Every structure is written in structure tokens, then in C-alpha cells.
Amino acid sequence: MSGPFKDARKTTYLNSEGSNRPLVSPIPGAVLDTARAYRLGRLRDQIARHDVAGLLLYDPVNIRYAFDVSNMQVWTAHNPMRYALILAGGPAILFEFKGCEHLAQGLPGIDEVRTAITYMFMSRGDQTRGFVEDWADEIADLVRSHGGGNMRLAADKLDINAPPALAERGISLVDGAELAETARAIKSPEEIQLMRWTIRVCEAGMARIYEHSLPGVTEQELWAHLHFENARSGGDWLETKLLTAGPNTNPWYRECSHRPVRAGEMISFDTDMIGPYGYCADLSRSWVCGYEPMNQTQRRLYRTALDQIEHNLALLVPGRDFAEFNEKSWRIPEKHIDYRYSLAVHGVGMADEWPVVPLHVDWTNRAMAGRFEPGMVLCVESLIAEKGTESIKLETQVLITETGAERLDSFPWEDV
Template sequence: MGDHEVRGGHRDPDLRFHAPPLSAIDLHRLRRERLDRLQAAMRAHGADACLFFDSGNVRYATGSTLMTVYSMSASVRCALVSATGRPILFEHPQSIHVSRGVVEDVRPMRAWEWTDDPSAEAALWATEIAQALRELGVVSRRLFVDRLGTPAFLALAREGIEVVDSGPVTLDAREVKTPEEIRLMEYNAAIGMKMLAAFEAAMAPGVREQDLLAALTATLLREGGEYLITRACVSGPNTNPWNLEATDRALEPGDLVYVDTDAVGYEGYFIDVSRTFLCGDVKATPVQRAAYRAAYDWLTRATVLLKPGVTLGELASKMPRLPDRFLPQRYETMAHCAGLADEGPSIGYPQDPQPNGNRRLREGMIVCLEVYAGETGGRDGVKLEDQVLVTAEGARVMVPYPFCGALL
């Protein structure tokens, strides 16, 4: 069973799990070491400067966050980082005071969206970026960027700045977690345990999927987490095929109910665990038990394979195989990483392309093993997922929420 327990009933309060206290987490060290890793990756890739709009990258580089969900759809804040020295944060003009205690150099952001002439506003913004690059001593005209609106891209080009993809830089920087990041992930793991316990306790015939989602979210917010990136809480026929989201459907006795936490927790670190439960005091059907057993066996066997040094391509070839009847509706990847977001690198099924096949597992990576077992045209599907820390001794499950004994 690894680090898990399996229990038959619901609402067992003794989860036997302890997280580090917040007092054990040094946020100043966290921010310093993340910036050190980022700038080392920049130098390795020949990136003299990076410009980040993605909220995870901004937070990784500066330690600052604000209006995260809003910032996903609007270019209202960004960070400019050189390969040495302190970053510059361009912040929402009315919110500069929020970040001044975290970032030394905070300047007002000139947004171009929702203006009558976005090109003109973006040109003024690009002029400020070019000036900031000169202040940072950046001579290169190549600027590594994660995402950028069209007006801003064109404006930078008019300034003679070549935009280059920053993805390989941030992937290298963020894939291995610092000691403080791991402590934060452990702290958030305790939140994940509480979220799943609240979800399971709220589960009963007549309860709607949306009610369960509310219980999950309420626990996250009460514990200092931030938001969910999906609404993956479904029941009965909504469990097959996978990737439907919560509706107003009421649970019925004998339903399978699965949840993927997909939660951004305290300080932005990801809680990504999936469990499937049986609703009501009923006996599972043979089809339900077979699907659950297949997913459970795959997950527990895959976990022990996570060791430093193996390439992701080699790991893909060694992974356990799902029964053929579940392969047409297999999950899109067998594994991905997690940190300040749902991150790469990822591992595809052996018959699928390997996007990161030559990359190696390294100590300090956090890998989410994910499996779905549901037959095409069937009523039921099972989703299981564990978030695993790769250590020198092997894999350690970070959120050891019990499996459902009624389905095994």
C-alpha cells in the first residue's frame, strides 16, 4: 500500500498525517533560492533577460502575487528579470503598495488592453521595457518571454527587441524544488487531506456534485489556499468518459464519485490528488470493482518506479500497463510535475509521443501520477492520482489520503 491506508467506510477522522508548521518555512529563503535557480537557468540558456506575465513565473521570480485569476486574462502586471541582480516588477498602478514589502523595485504597469488605441499604449509600455533593460545593463536584443499580447509583441519588435520563448528556461528552473518549496508542498499536502476529508464527509445520496465542489473549495479557502483550476467533481454516468465537470446532478446510491483537487494552495503551491469513492451503504458492482482495482494497481506499481536518474522515456517503457479495454479512454499523460502550477515535464503512455523523453527524474521533483480506468460506452469510470516527491531513497507520497476499501 506504500504510504497509504485503505479503509472501507467513510468519515474516518484519523488520517495520521502531520505537516510542518508555517513557522518552519522561511519565505525569504524561499524567494532568494527560487530567484537563484531561475537566474542560473537563464545563464545556462544564454538568456540575459526574461519578461514574465504568467502568474506562476512572476511569483517564482519575485515572490509577489496579486489578483492571480484576473491576471490570467489581462496583462496588468509583469516581471522583468536579468540574469544577475534584482528583478523589476511592473505592478497594477493602484496596487504598488501591495508588493513593495516583497520586491525592491516596483513600478506602475502601463496596460494597453481596453483602450481606444492599444497599439499606442503598448508602444509606450515597450519604451519603458527597453529603458528598464538598459538600466539592468542588458545589451542583448533577445528577450525571453512566456506570453504576450499581440500589441505588445509588435511594440517590442518596433523597439528592435527579438522575442524568444522562455519556456525551456523556466522548465529547467522550476522542475526541482528547493527545500523551502518542499516544506510548503508538505504544508499544502495537509490542506489537501482536509479537502478530501470534507469532500468525503459531505458525500451522500441527494447531495449535488456542486455541493461537493463547494465543500472542497470552502476547505481550501478556510485553510489559506487560493483557488481551483478545474471543477473536476463528478458522479455516476458523469464519470465516463472522464474530464466532465461538476453539475447539479444529485448523487444516487451506488454511484461512483470522483474528485481531482486541482487546487492552488497556500503561497500558490499546487495540491493535485484524485480519489474515487462509492456513494451510499451499498455493495459495488463487479464492473466498478474491476475498474478501481485496475487503476489502484497501476498507481501503486507506478509509484515505486520513481527514482532519480531514470529518463522519462525509460520510465514510460517500464510503467505498468492498463488492461486493454481501458486504453482507448486513457488519461492524456501518465504523469506530470507540480509546483506553483500544474507543471512539466510530463510522461506520455508508451504508445503516445514522449514530450520530455530525454529528461531525467531528479531528486526534489514532485510528480503527479494520474490514471483513469473507464470502458468506452460504459457508465462508470475511476480516476486516481497521487502527488509524489522523488527522493534519493525513492518515491514518497505527499498526500496519503486513504483509498476506498469498498471498491477493492
């Protein structure tokens, strides 16, 4: 369908060779290798700063950040079958799922690959305890060999059986999630190149959604276009299923369904896309099905959401702390409060990351401390609705520079 209200700016994000071809990254391998070295260096810096013998990683996103090895990441997010250990002043070791050791070939940050000792009940049943003992023996031996007497080990996430077994061997655990999140927060220029490419792929997927935003299409069909573009262009997965239309948009957080979308209804979505190179494109847009103009209510809500984005974006300057940002942030009108998004700003890298700055009405004396720094990438959020209306969801991804904030996405807002 074409019509007078179809926005040709959006279709320019499809592959210039036509939407029938995947996007092919132009980024040279040297950029990727530099990013890999930087990321591993950031983790080693945190290991030294926290005076731990090493960092044990089970979160597949943290493993990808450390080593850039990708293997069954969604599956291993809930099945702890592979892990990594970075030792202070010692080797960086990947413990890979049996039979997958070859996947690490050629990756420069990995000093050694071993077969993982898995001990979860699903794979070991009533033999779990013995495998926990074997696993703990191996980890403890490595810490003793390379820790110089330091028996403090940082770990990001461990199965319930693991900490007692390490404690029996004299190992004291430290929260490794803090180390990993802090390391990941500041991106190198090369990381930004990789993230820009993920955003390019995401915006091609958004353009496909727009091209198919026609009456009768289901929410699930629209969502599939983002999956398709991401998968065929080398991306990984989508973290959520947040695309809805019409009455399904309010309240927010319904997942996409088989409901057909009707002409004139608002389509709202949040990409949460883990794309090429493992980086996240976390963008939100809203537009009307069938390329029709917004009605008066839709336009008013959209303008309000865009006001929030623009106001808060202007506050993102290096050195500003989160409390000051909160004090100066956009104030949501009373009629929208019950339908709000609880976050004003959050970090993003290989997934949603630290920091998280609440919306002003959700700010308390327990909100996290910190300040915006050059190299951080943040998402600026807005969700605007009121009783009986649709929801408008907008979100942009920005880099904190030495002087302010630079938007990394450019997919057009609606004209209001």
C-alpha cells in the same frame, strides 16, 4: 449518516479542533523567505544559462514563483495587466496594477516596484497603440541599461502587439516559458514544506467531501466543500471542476453539475487545487456514495487503477529517463484504452508543470526528452473505465528523492 462501511481514516484529515475551524499553517516565516530566495535564484541561474539580458514574466504563476506577490491571479491570467522583469546582473522589478503597488511591501526579492503600463484593448480601446509604444520604450530602456549590450530578452507570454514593438527597438525575444518551467522543476526542501501544507489543506477538503457524500447531494455541492476548505485556510483557487458521479464519470472531463448523486454510485474527482503559499495539490480519488461497499464491477476497475498507480510509482527513480520509464510502464488492458487518461506522469509545483510523460499508447517519437531528478515533484495518474461503466480516477503526488520516490499525500485509497 454513519454506517458500517464509513471509513474513519478519512475523517481524521479534518481539523483536530473540529471541521468548523480553518487550518492554520505552522510553517515559520524563515522557511518561506528561504524558499523565496531559492526560487528567484533558480530563475537567475536560467537567465545566465541561456545568455539573455533578462526574463519578462506575465504568467501570474511565474510572477508568484519569482516574487511571492499575489494579486488578482486568476483575473490577470487572461488580462495582462501586471508583469515582472528580472534583469541579468540587475534589479528585479515588479510592474504592478495601478493602486496595488503596496501589495509588494516587505517582499525581499523585489528591488523596485513600478506602475504597470497596460495596453490591452479592453483597457485602452483605440488608444492601444500609443500605450504599446510607451510600454516597449520602458522595457527596451531597462534592457539597454542593464544588459551590457545583450538585447536578447526571454518572455513567457506576450500579447500580439508586444513582440513587434520590442523588435522595432532592437530586442530579440527568446521563449521564457522554457526558462521558467525548468527553474520550477526542482524544488528546495523549503518548497516541499510549503507543498506538504497545501496537501494537508487539500486532504481536509477531501475529508469534507467524504463526510457529505450522501444520497441526494449534488456534484456541485460536493465540489464546494473543497473550495471552502481551501479558501478559509488561505488557499487560492481550483483550476478545474472535475467532480462527477455515476454515469457522469464516463467519459471523463465532464464538469460537476447540479445532478443529485445516488446511493451506490461512484464519486470520482481531481482536485487541481492551488492552495496556501501558491502551491498545487493535484490529487484524485474515487469512492461510493452513501458509504456502501463497491459492487463487483467497481471493485475490479478500482483494483486495476490502483495497479497502474503502484506499478508506475515504483519506476520513479532518479536518473531514469522518460523513454525508459515509458518502456517499463504499466500496460493498460485493451478494453480500457478508449477511456484512458493520456498522461502517465506529470510535474507539479505552483500548478501542473513540466515534464509531461504520456501513457504508453500515446507515446510517439515526438514525446519530450528528459529524466527524473531529485527535487522533482510528480503526479502519477490513472483513469480506468470501459464501455457502460463508471470511471475510477486515482492520482498521487510524489517527491523524487536521491533513492526513489516519496508520496506526499496520504489520504487513504479504498480497500479492494
